[in-house]
Amino acid sequence: MGRLQGKTAIVTGGARGMGEATVRIMVEEGAKVVIADVLDEPGQALAKELAPATVFVHMDVTSADDWRGAVAAAAQLGSLSVLVNNAAIVMQKTIMETTEEDFMHIVRINQLGVFLGMQAVFEALKASGGGSIINVSSIDGLQSKNSLTAYSATKWAVRGMTKAAALEMGKYNIRVNSVHPGGIYTAMHGAEFMSREDADGFYKNHALPRVGLPQEVAAVTAFLASDEASYSTGSEFIADGGWNAGLVEDALPQL
């Protein structure tokens, strides 16, 4: 029996990238999944491939109405007990290039979207006797980089909101954790125009000197969704090839 047998989940941004990998592993582990995304074509194709375990719902995470639709779709599949707040966009602009509109645009999707999601599923998770919310933050929710002021602000916010929500929801047996991927080979990382080999090159001084794969993060998310993580809440789970540990210094002795 799969680790997620009997569970119903919503995965935002589930049409491609890490969201798609998360949907696939969750279905393999026995879950039913609502694939929620603004990208209709790949989302519908994935839902068709994995039917009847999945349905696709067009949703923009910034819309409370769309959230209500996703929760209603989940109720058709089963008793909702897992939310993966994965949808996000990235923006690489210096602080001086970032307009107020840019800043608020990314805050609405990456930050408000996660907030609305946690609000939208609370009653359903409570009615299910508990559940697991997994908020996808980033290595940039632990540290940051030049050009990521706005993105990083949202990813630190996700990490912070995760802790507050964990403290509020724990008494209902709802766990809330954040996942922090490093560089992962998806469209957000330029996978559509960059080879794996070129992507690996960015990470030559990392403990694991290669780019990460979407399924390597999805595996962490699936663990958090499962009952195996029953005593983990309010915590950060990092899958970054060791990025947050530091960098290998070429000038210093090495093994």
Ligand SMILES: NC(=O)c1ccc[n+]([C@@H]2O[C@H](COP(=O)([O-])OP(=O)(O)OC[C@H]3O[C@@H](n4cnc5c(N)ncnc54)[C@H](O)[C@@H]3O)[C@@H](O)[C@H]2O)c1
């Ligand atoms: N790829 C990386 O290197 C990396 C590193 C750290 C963290 N992350 C995080 O991992 C998560 C997944 O990223 P990915 O690399 O798979 O990116 P991706 O761009 O491949 O996928 C993101 C998905 O989110 C969807 N989306 C965007 N805006 C939306 C909205 N308003 N409503 C609903 N869906 C929306 C997109 O359509 C897409 O399907 C994101 O939270 C991202 O910030 C990615």
